[in-house]
Amino acid sequence: MKKTSLHSLMTLAAAVFMSVNSFAQVVEDFKPSSANQPGKEYPMVNSEGRVRVQISAPEAKFVQLDIGAVKYDLVKDENGVWTGESAPQDEGFHYYQLNIDGASVPDPASLYYYGASRWGSGIEIPAHDQDFYALKNVPHGQVREVYYFSATNNTMRHCFIYTPPGYETELSKRYPVLYLQHGGGENEYGWPSQGRTALIMDNLIADGKARPFIIVMDNGSWTMDRPGQQRPAQGETWPPRNWAEGFMNTLVNDIIPMVDKSFRTLPDGMHRAMAGLSMGGMQTKAITLAKPNVFSYIGIFSGGSITVEDVQNTPGFRENNKLVFVSFGSRELENRRPGFGGDPREETEKLKASGMNAHFYVSPDTAHEWQSWRRSLYQFAPLLFKD
Amino acid sequence: MKKTSLHSLMTLAAAVFMSVNSFAQVVEDFKPSSANQPGKEYPMVNSEGRVRVQISAPEAKFVQLDIGAVKYDLVKDENGVWTGESAPQDEGFHYYQLNIDGASVPDPASLYYYGASRWGSGIEIPAHDQDFYALKNVPHGQVREVYYFSATNNTMRHCFIYTPPGYETELSKRYPVLYLQHGGGENEYGWPSQGRTALIMDNLIADGKARPFIIVMDNGSWTMDRPGQQRPAQGETWPPRNWAEGFMNTLVNDIIPMVDKSFRTLPDGMHRAMAGLSMGGMQTKAITLAKPNVFSYIGIFSGGSITVEDVQNTPGFRENNKLVFVSFGSRELENRRPGFGGDPREETEKLKASGMNAHFYVSPDTAHEWQSWRRSLYQFAPLLFKD
Numbered sequence: 001m002k003k004t005s006l007h008s009l010m011t012l013a014a015a016v017f018m019s020v021n022s023f024a025q026v027v028e029d030f031k032p033s034s035a036n037q038p039g040k041e042y043p044m045v046n047s048e049g050r051v052r053v054q055i056s057a058p059e060a061k062f063v064q065l066d067i068g069a070v071k072y073d074l075v076k077d078e079n080g081v082w083t084g085e086s087a088p089q090d091e092g093f094h095y096y097q098l099n100i101d102g103a104s105v106p107d108p109a110s111l112y113y114y115g116a117s118r119w120g121s122g123i124e125i126p127a128h129d130q131d132f133y134a135l136k137n138v139p140h141g142q143v144r145e146v147y148y149f150s151a152t153n154n155t156m157r158h159c160f161i162y163t164p165p166g167y168e169t170e171l172s173k174r175y176p177v178l179y180l181q182h183g184g185g186e187n188e189y190g191w192p193s194q195g196r197t198a199l200i201m202d203n204l205i206a207d208g209k210a211r212p213f214i215i216v217m218d219n220g221s222w223t224m225d226r227p228g229q230q231r232p233a234q235g236e237t238w239p240p241r242n243w244a245e246g247f248m249n250t251l252v253n254d255i256i257p258m259v260d261k262s263f264r265t266l267p268d269g270m271h272r273a274m275a276g277l278s279m280g281g282m283q284t285k286a287i288t289l290a291k292p293n294v295f296s297y298i299g300i301f302s303g304g305s306i307t308v309e310d311v312q313n314t315p316g317f318r319e320n321n322k323l324v325f326v327s328f329g330s331r332e333l334e335n336r337r338p339g340f341g342g343d344p345r346e347e348t349e350k351l352k353a354s355g356m357n358a359h360f361y362v363s364p365d366t367a368h369e370w371q372s373w374r375r376s377l378y379q380f381a382p383l384l385f386k387d
Numbered sequence: 388m389k390k391t392s393l394h395s396l397m398t399l400a401a402a403v404f405m406s407v408n409s410f411a412q413v414v415e416d417f418k419p420s421s422a423n424q425p426g427k428e429y430p431m432v433n434s435e436g437r438v439r440v441q442i443s444a445p446e447a448k449f450v451q452l453d454i455g456a457v458k459y460d461l462v463k464d465e466n467g468v469w470t471g472e473s474a475p476q477d478e479g480f481h482y483y484q485l486n487i488d489g490a491s492v493p494d495p496a497s498l499y500y501y502g503a504s505r506w507g508s509g510i511e512i513p514a515h516d517q518d519f520y521a522l523k524n525v526p527h528g529q530v531r532e533v534y535y536f537s538a539t540n541n542t543m544r545h546c547f548i549y550t551p552p553g554y555e556t557e558l559s560k561r562y563p564v565l566y567l568q569h570g571g572g573e574n575e576y577g578w579p580s581q582g583r584t585a586l587i588m589d590n591l592i593a594d595g596k597a598r599p600f601i602i603v604m605d606n607g608s609w610t611m612d613r614p615g616q617q618r619p620a621q622g623e624t625w626p627p628r629n630w631a632e633g634f635m636n637t638l639v640n641d642i643i644p645m646v647d648k649s650f651r652t653l654p655d656g657m658h659r660a661m662a663g664l665s666m667g668g669m670q671t672k673a674i675t676l677a678k679p680n681v682f683s684y685i686g687i688f689s690g691g692s693i694t695v696e697d698v699q700n701t702p703g704f705r706e707n708n709k710l711v712f713v714s715f716g717s718r719e720l721e722n723r724r725p726g727f728g729g730d731p732r733e734e735t736e737k738l739k740a741s742g743m744n745a746h747f748y749v750s751p752d753t754a755h756e757w758q759s760w761r762r763s764l765y766q767f768a769p770l771l772f773k774d
Contacts (some may be wrong), residue, residue, distance in 0.1 A: 037505060037506050038504075038574075039504075055487050055490055055492075056489065056490060057487070057489050057490035057493075058488070058489040059448050059449065059488035059489040060447075060487070060488040060489065060490060061448075061488070062446065063447050063490075080489060097495075100444070100447070100468060100487045100488060100490050100492065101444050101445070101446035101447040101448070101487060101488055102443065102444050102445040102446040102447065103442055103443060103444035103447060103450075103487050103495075104443075104495060104498075105442075105485070105487070105492040105493065105494075105495050106492065106493045106495060107492075108484075108490075108491060108492050108493060108505065108507065111506060112493075112499045112506060117425075117426075118424060118495065119424050119498060119499060120495065123482040136533065136543075137536045137543060140533070140534040140535070142531040142532060142533055143531065144529040144530065144531045144532075144533040145530045145531075145532075145579075145585075146527070146529055147522065147528060156522050156523075156524060168649050168650065169649070171558050187425075191627070192532075198532075262555050262556070263555065338444070343412050366574045
C-alpha cells in the first residue's frame with residue numbers, strides 16, 4: 001500500500017469515526033455528579049460516562065466543555081443557557097474547564113481541585129468499584145493540615161497527614177509511616193482530595209485488610225525543594241537526577257524528622273514506605289534508591305519501575321527492601337509513554353524472579369488518571385508493614 | 388429644605404461622586420494578591436485597596452469584575468486580554484466573580500472559597516494589622532478534617548477541628564473547647580480557610596495572649612440539621628426559633644459527645660464556649676440561651692446581642708455565664724442592619740452594668756465581612772477560659 005493510499009484510508013476512517021461520534025445516540029439517564037457544589041444540578045454524568053454541563057451565558061458567541069484534551073461545543077437555548085456533553089469518559093475522576101468566548105474558566109457549578117498546574121473543575125464518573133472509596137459509617141481517621149519550618153528551603157511549608165482510626169484513643173501505640181507523593185502539575189491536596197486517601201484507608205482498616213499506619217502527603221513539585229529551582233529545560237535528560245533528588249533533601253532532612261517528632265511513629269527504615277504517582281513515582285524511585293536504609297517499602301504508580309540492574313547497582317537495597325510495587329492503568333500499557341525505560345511488567349517480573357518481593361498491578365480500563373492511582377493505593381496498602 | 392430640593396441635591400452629589408470616581412487617578416503600585424493561585428500575577432491589589440483583574444477572552448463582547456455588589460467593566464487590548472479594576476475595597480478578605488458575556492464564573496487565577504452559597508473567587512486586601520493572622524515560624528497547631536455519624540440527621544457529617552500546639556506531645560493534658568460557627572451562605576470551610584483561625588490562635592498562643600484550646604468548626608446551615616429543612620420563607624419571623632434551634636440538636640446531641648469522646652477535652656460547661664458570625668451569631672444566641680448549662684462563654688460577631696431581658700428570662704444563665712462578647716464592623720454600626728433588636732452597644736453596656744462580664748468590640752473601618760470576624764476572634768480568644 002502506497003503512503004498516499006494509507007493516508008487517504010486514515011482520513012476516511014477519521015471522518016467515519018467523527019460522523020459516528022456526532023450522531024451517537026446519547027443515553028438520557030444523566031444524574032448530578034458527586035463532585036458538584038452543594039445544591040447544583042449540573043454537571044451531570046450518564047451511564048455511558050458522558051459529562052453534560054450547563055451554564056447561563058446569554059451574550060456569549062460560543063461555549064465549550066474542555067475535558068480529556070477535547071473541546072465539545074455547547075448549544076444555546078432561547079434563555080441564553082448553554083448545554084452540551086462529552087464523549088464517554090473513563091470511570092473515576094477527571095479535571096475539566098469551560099471555554100467561554102476564548103476564556104478558559106472553571107465551571108461555577110463544580111467543586112475545585114488542583115491539577116494541570118491550576119485549581120479548576122473536577123468531575124466523578126461513577127465507577128463499578130467505587131465502594132472502596134465511598135464514605136461509610138465506619139471508624140474514621142483524620143487528615144490534618146500541618147505547617148512546619150523547612151531549613152532546606154528556609155521557609156514555612158505545608159502538608160497533610162492522615163492518622164488512622166484509633167490514633168486519638170490508643171495513646172501508647174506507635175505507627176509505621178507512608179510518604180505518598182502527587183504527580184506533576186499537582187500538589188499536596190491531590191491525595192487527600194481527589195485521591196480519597198483517607199476513605200480508602202478507613203475502609204481497608206474497617207475490613208481488616210490493612211494495618212493502620214500514618215500517611216504523609218507533602219508537596220514535591222519542581223520549584224519547592226530550593227527556592228528558584230526550575231523544571232528542567234527541554235532536551236535535558238528527563239527526569240534529571242538533581243530534579244528527582246531535589247525533593248529528597250526536604251523529605252529526608254526536614255519532613256521525616258518533623259513527622260517523627262510530632263507524631264507517634266515507628267521511626268526506622270523498617271517501618272517507613274514511600275510511594276508516588278507519575279512524577280511522584282519517579283521521585284520515589286530516585287529517592288529510595290539513593291536512601292535504601294531510609295525506606296523499606298516502595299510503590300511506583302504510573303511512574304516507571306525498578307530494574308534488577310537498579311538493585312544490583314545500589315548497595316544495601318536488596319537486604320533492606322521488603323516490597324517493590326509497580327502499577328499502571330491498562331490504557332497506559334496499551335499506549336506506553338516514553339521515558340520509563342524497559343517494559344515495566346517484564347522488569348517487575350525479572351525483579352520478582354531475582355528474589356525480591358515485587359508486585360505488578362494493572363488498573364482495568366483506565367489511563368494516566370486518578371482512578372488508576374486510587375486503585376493502586378487500594379492494592380498497595382494491604383501489602384505494607386507485614387512484620 | 389423641601390423634599391424635592393433635598394432629592395436634587397443628592398442627585399447632584401451622586402453625579403459628582405460618580406464623575407470623580409470615573410476619572411479618579413489610580414495609584415500604579417499593584418501587587419499580586421496573596422490569595423492568587425501559585426505563580427499567577429493577577430489579580431492584583433494596590434495601596435488604595437483597588438482590585439485589578441486580567442483574563443484572556445479574545446471573542447468576548449464584555450467582561451466585568453463583580454465585587455462588593457458592583458460590576459466594573461474591563462477593557463480589551465489588541466491581544467484579546469481584558470483588564471480592569473474596582474473602586475477601593477475595605478482591608479481584608481472579599482468574595483468576587485467575573486462576568487463574561489453574562490456568565491458569572493470564578494476567576495481562573497484566584498484561590499476558591501465558600502461564601503454567597505457557592506465556591507468562588509476570593510481576594511485579600513492587605514490590612515494594616517495583618518500580622519496577627521500571618522504565617523510565622525512559631526509552634527503550630529493542626530486543623531483536622533473529621534467525619535462522624537449524626538443520629539439526629541441519620542447521615543455522615545463533616546467538620547474541622549483545630550488542636551493547639553502541644554496537643555500532640557503533652558498527652559496527659561486536657562483542653563477547653565470553642566464551638567465556632569460560620570455565617571449564612573457559608574459552611575465549615577469558612578473559619579479554617581478565609582477566617583484564618585489556626586494562624587490567629589497559633590500567633591496568640593505564641594505571644595502568651597491566649598490559653599491553648601480546641602476549636603470545632605462545623606456546618607450550621609439551614610438544611611443541615613434535619614434532611615429537607617429549608618430556609619424560612621419571606622415574611623416569617625427572622626430568625627425563626629425553630630431555624631436557630633435546628634442546629635442545636637445536632638450540636639448538643641451529636642457533635643459535642645463526638646468531640647468529648649475523640650479529643651482530650653475538659654467536658655463540662657465551664658470549659659465550653661460557643662461563638663459565631665452573622666447567622667452563626669444568631670444561632671449562638673439562641674442555643675446558649677436555650678442551654679445555659681452547656682456553654683459558659685459566648686461570642687456574637689455581627690449577629691445581634693444578648694439583652695438584660697434575655698438574661699432575666701433564662702433561669703441559670705446569669706449564674707453559669709462567664710463572658711458575653713459582642714462585636715460588629717464599624718460600618719455595620721454606621722449603617723445598622725435591621726433585625727437585631729436594640730442598639731447592640733447600649734444593650735451590651737446595660738448587660739455589663741447589670742453585673743455580667745460583657746465586652747463590646749468594634750472592628751475599625753470594616754463592614755459585614757471577614758476582616759471584622761478575624762479581628763473579633765483575635766479579641767475574643769484571650770478572654771476565654773480564664774479559670
